[in-house]
Amino acid sequence: MLFFSYFKDLVGQEVTVELKNDLAIRGTLHSVDQYLNIKLENTRVVDQDKFPHMLSVRNCFIRGSVVRYVQLPPDGVDVDLLHDAARREARGG
């Protein structure tokens, strides 16, 4: 739930999603769900010459499980809040 909440707070910001197949997509975070599936708007592929597959795609839905990284805006969210939330999380199982 921690990262679901974090991404919900980040809606509207520009992020770069790097997939496990090395494709990197930059766009505006439109929405996210509990599986960390991501919907991006205004997308453009980072290395367009290497990955011409999605030249005309402007909005996409990305399955959470294919994400390797999400590059985030550094001033996205309060880092101290993240620390506190992480300390409370990751318990019990």
Added chain:
Amino acid sequence: MSGEEDATVREPLDLIRLSLDERIYVKLRSDRELRGKLHAFDQHLNMILGDVEEVITTVEIDDETYEEIVRTTKRNIQFLFVRGDGVILVSPPLRAP
């Protein structure tokens, strides 16, 4: 303050919790390694790292000499979410910071 927090280390995730706000080393699948400051993590080992250096290691084999050429590619990212299913291990940095 933020209320009562258990300081006892009981399970492996508690060990990672000790490294919050510290620099850590993360080994990932596909011969990748990350070094960065741990800002957040969860039970899946999804993480948010700050001031990250990513190192990708590739091995090329020469066709004739069969010599192994090890190359590393480095990249710096300021603020990175890492999906937990790619994580192999988490540790304090392997060299003196």
